[in-house]
Amino acid sequence: MKLLIKSVRIVDKKSPANGQVRDILIEDGKIKEIGENLSSNDIEVKDLSGLCVSAGWVDMRVGSRDPGFEHKEDLYSVSAAAAHGGFTEIVLLPNTNPVVHSKDTLNYIRQSAAGGVVTLHPAAAVTKKAEGVDFTEMIDLHHAGAIAFTDGEHAVQSADLLLKTILYLRPLNALLMNRPEEAQLSLYGQMHEGITSTLTGMKGIPSLAEEMMLTRDLKLLEYALEKSMYDTSDPVLHISLLSTAIGVEIVREAKQKGLPISCDVAVHQLVFEDSDLINFDTNLKVNPPFRSQADQEALRQGLADGTIDAIVSDHNPQDEESKNLEFDHADFGITGLETVFSLAVMHSGLSLETIVEKITTAPRAILRLPEISIEQGAIANLTFFDPEADWTFGKSYSKSKNTPFLGQQLKGKVRGVINNGKQEWYA
Template structure:
């Protein structure tokens, strides 16, 4: 592939060309030259006028569903949805059937993504079947290529298991991802516990469930690190899907103490509040649930001051039979890969440069992935987008359509991706 993209604005804080409008010549899977009025020669030419380019985006939280639930999503459709969302690399949670708790299942996922436009990074389960009882062979899974360890949709409820996992992973320089939720407190819960849940008569999921579990996790992290001398410059614990005022405060306090912790939020978390569930739209049923305006304000502040490191899609596809039924029987989750960037532009309160950083630099740092930059000689792992363009989300490339955004006008459009010598452009 030899390609010249002309007159495109570079948005990459790590690039010497950040903020400049340049031509980019790509050849052999690498950025050969960046400059002005470059000679295209025999290269394919794409007019980048009005577009921006950054390093390829990384999504740290995706439910791929394959193997086992291919009727909801498979590895082909999830890569299509990811590409249309601007993501060139995605982390797949282990909650498949079978669970990603052996090298065979891990390698099935990794190999299916080799050399493709979207690189797949499987996360392996902490416990067998992700059921919180017995440990997996984490050292073997780490050596086989697991990018992180998590029970995914199942927060680790056992404190001793979490503590021993931190102690076990530190010598490997491996990452533990956990979503803070005390499931005893959220049992049978359907939405955020508050005025709206009372008005509509649904069992609430209190903010306390997140806060208590997060206090526990951070205390265990601090306790574990007192007992070893390993370098802690990289995050050891990644807190996924923060949603509450106190949750943000706890991560902020932990970072101020120097604890090696990082955090993310889902882009759609900021698009709604609990009061929006009065209409019982099951596409708005997620976990953690949409919370109050005060919680959303705290999330925006956490993004702005760096307490929250990354933005994820939390892509969670479901078939029609899992969503099109009574609210209290519907599954939690939104199909979210294709809308994550637009929702971040519309609702995060961040300037585009900072949004891009939370989709590129920070996820790679947290996951220990190689750095990617818009620079000469670097791999051509790139996302092209127009942050100011309005577009109608008229079609999803996911197998599942459980999203409240279909047919809606969004701002911030992905226009193309390049990775592993492959390219795809969108209108």
């Protein structure tokens, strides 16, 4: 691929050209030159005046449903949704059928989309079938290319299993990802435990379910690691999907102590509150649930001060039969790959540079992926976008349509991606 990008504004704190409008010459999958008024004979030219470019975006939490539930999402549709959302790399949860607990399933995912514009990074399960009982062969899975270890949609409930997992993975410098939810406290819960759950008569999921499990996980991590091992540039434990104000404060204090942790928040948590569920819209049924306004403000503050490292989609595709039901029978989940950037622009309160950092630099560092910067000689892994564009989300490239944002006007539009020597452009 030979391509000359004209007049694009670079958004990359690590780039010498950060904040500047420059031309970018790409050849053989790499950035050959960055400058002004570049020209080249017999080469494709794209004038992107008014657009921005950053390193390719990374989503740390995506449900693909393939293998086993391809009617909800397959590897090709999830890749298409990711690309239209500006993501050139995504981490796939292991909650498929079979669960990603063997090298065969892991290799199937890695090979199915090899060379596409979106790179798929499968995470492997901590326990067989993600049932929280018996360990998987984590060492073999790590060497086979698992990006991280998690039971995905299920928190590891056993303290003994979690402690041993930390001890197993630490010598490998492998990442453990866990969502803090005490299953017994959240059992049969449908929404956040609060005024709205009382008014609607729905069983609530208390904030305590997150906070207790989070405290437990951090205590186990502290127990497993000697103080001399705290000094590491890589997080040992990644906390997925913070949703409560107390949870944010617990993480903040743990980071101040020097514990090697990181965490993320689903972007839709910045948009809705539990009171929005008063009309029983099943597209708003997510886990962790939408919580109070105070919790939402704490999440924004956590993003702003660096307590929360990354923003994720928590893309969770569900077919019509799983969502078009009474609220208490509907499955949890929102599809979100295509709207992460817009929602972050509209609802996070963060600067553009900080939003980009939360979906590029931070996820790459957490996942031990190579650093990518827009500079001469670097790999051309890029996302092009217009942060000011208004657009209507009229079509989803996911197989499932369980999103409350279809038909809505949003701000901040992805215009194209380049990765693995391929390019895609969107109107």
